[in-house]
Amino acid sequence: MWGGNGVPRVPLPYRGDGHRTPFPSVPISSRMWWPTLLALLVPMVAPLHPEQELDAHWDLWKRTHRKQYNGKEEAARRQIWERNLKYINTHNLEHALGVHSFELAMNHLGDMTSEEVVRTMTGLKLPHNRPHGNETLYVPDWTERTPAAVDWRRKGYVTPVKNQGQCGSCWAFSAVGALEGQLKRRTGNLLALSPQNLVDCVATNDGCGGGYMTNAFEYVRHNRGIDSEDAYPYIGQDQSCMYSPTGKAAKCRGYREIPVGNERALKRAVARIGPIAVGIDASLPSFQFYSRGVYYDQSCNGQNINHAVLAVGYGTQKGTKHWIIKNSWGEEWGNKGYVLLARNRDNACGIANLASFPRM
Structure with a gap:
């Protein structure tokens, strides 16, 4: 029932004898009746079916990460993505219940298996x-x-x-990060160096097929010398060595290696030397979709190190010690x-097994 000026009036209830109450109808202000009307209309809008909702999320993920597929490839990648999404959601539910110290999130690797990530994005x-002699061994000053x-990012040592x-x-990238830190330490200037220079020119490594920091x-x-990133930009594939002395931005006179498995020595090196090149096991889906918190997975195998990263600091979060990687x-x-990796937890993921830094 509508009153003057289009303002609705609420009809009052019957008394039970077939007649309405004798009181006049009560006008409702526009502020009051719009929420009431919306509340009546909302249930009329059918919610998305779970499959439709998943379709919408898949399309959004593809647009966000600029993914395109041909023919049957999309169905296969969609299946992997759904499996990864289920894994992420289950893990985060367990995190909410206190089972895990870190959270996961869907990212640009969502359509890849962990085996594919290891095969194409580690190395x-x-x-x-x-060599295993003492001539390259780092001996800390205890x-x-x-x-x-320590966080070398805050001191301007990290690109x-x-x-x-x-x-x-x-x-x-791990080696370049350590070189950049030592260049900053020696000259006071932070300059991006060229990983492509190393990919193309280190004959003892295998370019995109893998290699080692030392x-x-x-x-x-x-x-x-090594060229700057500007002089020798990264393209992400093997090519002929094109190093040019005119683009040289840094040099080194050797390297030192952290005693194997010694997190105390690694901590001292990070604190006194700067960012340190390290190796870890990055083969688990929990690492693939890490989002925040202190990463610790009992299945992370320090004897299966397959990925090189850079330790740029260490600290404590909510009472849990960690490395900044x-x-x-x-x-x-x-x-x-970045990832915060558990520190002093039995050398998690092998963090201190293959650690080294250049000397300048």
């Missing part, structure tokens, strides 16, 4: 003739105290997060490209 390979927390793409060049440091020493999978991965 750490130990050299067959890796007399000095180390800070409770922005990069994306290696589907090229097994993690070793080059081989990269040795190349820079023998070559008497810079990855090379872009800012869409992790916490803007």
Whole structure:
């Protein structure tokens, strides 16, 4: 029933004898009746069917990450994506119940299996003739105290997060990150160096097929330099070596390796030296979709190290000790490209097994 000026009136109830109450109808202001009308209309709008909702999320994910598929490929990638999404949701429910110390999130790797990620986006390979002598061993000064927390990003030692793409060049990004830190320490200037220079020119490594950080440091020493990123930009695939001395931005005179498995020595190196090249096991889906919190997975195998990253600091979050790790999978991965990895928890993921830094 409508009153004057289009304002609705609420009809009053019957008394039970077939007649309405004798009181006049009560006008409702426009502020009152619109929410009432909407409340009546909302149930009339049918909710999306779960399959339709999943279709919408899939389409949104494809647009967000600029994914395109041909023919049957989309169905296969959709199946992987759905399986990963279910895994993420289950993990996060368990996190809410206190089972895990970190959360997961869907990212640009959502249509890939963990096996595919390891095959195309890691690339750490130990050299067959890796030296084991004391001449390259880092010997910490145990007399000095180390800070409770260190973050070299805040001191200007770390360049922005990069994306290696589907090229097994993690070793080059890890080595370059350590070189950049030492360049800043020595000269006071932070300059992006060229991982592509290493991919193309380190003969003892295999370019996008994988490699090791100390081989990269040795190349820079023998070559008497490495080009800047501007002089030798990254393309994410193997090509002929095009190093030019005119683009040289840094050099090194060797390297040092952290005692295997010694997190105390690694902590001291991070505190006293700067960002350190390290290797970890990155084969688990929990690492693939890490989002925030302190990463710890009992299944992470320190004897199965396959990915090179950069330790840029350490600290404590909500009472849990961690390493600050810079990855090379872009800012869409992790916490803007970083992961907090559990520290002093039985050398989680092998963090201290293959750690090294260049000498300048």
